[in-house]
Amino acid sequence: xxxxxxxxxxxSWSMRPWLLLTHFGIPFEEVLIxxxxxxxxxxxxxxxxxxxxxxxxxxxxxxxxxxxxLAIAETLAERFPQHALWPRxxxxxxxxxxxxxxxxxxxxxxxxxxxxxxxxxxxGKNATPGVLADIARIEAIWRDCLDAHGGPFLFGEFxxxxxxxxxxxxxxxxxxxxxxxxxxxxxxxxxxxxxxQAWIDAARRETHAVPYQDVCP
Numbered sequence: 001x002x003x004x005x006x007x008x009x010x011x012s013w014s015m016r017p018w019l020l021l022t023h024f025g026i027p028f029e030e031v032l033i034x035x036x037x038x039x040x041x042x043x044x045x046x047x048x049x050x051x052x053x054x055x056x057x058x059x060x061x062x063x064x065x066x067x068x069x070l071a072i073a074e075t076l077a078e079r080f081p082q083h084a085l086w087p088r089x090x091x092x093x094x095x096x097x098x099x100x101x102x103x104x105x106x107x108x109x110x111x112x113x114x115x116x117x118x119x120x121x122x123x124g125k126n127a128t129p130g131v132l133a134d135i136a137r138i139e140a141i142w143r144d145c146l147d148a149h150g151g152p153f154l155f156g157e158f159x160x161x162x163x164x165x166x167x168x169x170x171x172x173x174x175x176x177x178x179x180x181x182x183x184x185x186x187x188x189x190x191x192x193x194x195x196x197q198a199w200i201d202a203a204r205r206e207t208h209a210v211p212y213q214d215v216c217p
Contacts, residue, residue, distance in 0.1 A: 001061065002028065002029045002058070003017060003018060003021060003030055003059075004033060004044055004055050004057040004059070005055050006035040006056075007208055009119050010117060010213055011056075012115075012116040013167075014056040015167050016070075017058060018195075019166055019195050019199065020072075023195040024085065026076065026080055041053040041054075052067050070101065070164070086160055087149075087155045095145070095148075095155075096159060096160065096161040099154070100161050103165055107137070110135065110138075110168070110171065113126040114175045114177070115171070116167050117174055117214065118173075118174065118200055119204055120213075120214060122175050122176075122216040124175075124176060124177075125175060125216050127175075127178075132177070138168060139182070141154075142165070143180070151186075151189075153186075153190075169187040169190040169196075173187065
């Protein structure tokens with residue numbers, strides 16, 4: 001399989017399936033395509049003409065393309081049932097799908113104002129009322145899941161739900177909003193995961209820059 005991704009420093013969507021493949025030891029070839037370049041879309045479509053011209057995109061052995069991070073996660077869960085990408089328990093699995101979908105479709109204020117930039121440091125900035133409301137909801141999700149399933153991750157063991165929220169942890173590392181003790185500890189655990197550390201290390205080694213994301217107004 002091939003996974004097309006964008007820059008590790010910026011591409012929160014790419015981070016999610018990459019973490020799943022890496023954490024669970026599923027072999028894949030990484031194809032990194034720089035974002036915000038004149039030929040970015042064409043470069044993606046060169047690998048997958050039937051795709052949407054966006055990353056991430058998973059191309060399987062039969063050259064079938066799956067794009068969108070949550071769609072890729074579901075595909076991996078179907079293809080590799082030996083790994084508990086979703087919780088095995090049906091009730092926990094339904095909740096994990098719900099909080100993953102909420103991350104996938106929501107939190108627009110956080111996305112717009114605290115974008116992912118692993119190499120940057122913008123402590124205390126852009127904490128607008130809308131952002132703080134998004135953070136409060138994320139903290140509630142994390143607290144409720146950790147309380148219900150005992151940690152160390154949202155549903156006990158690392159799963160798709162944690163991969164969906166890993167870029168949020170990266171944002172919190174960059175922007176340093178005030179967080180509860182529970183949320184801070186969860187961010188630290190996510191950050192310490194070997195797969196996450198590998199992503200962070202690679203992001204810091206990248207030299208390609210997207211200037212408008214490297215400056216906080």
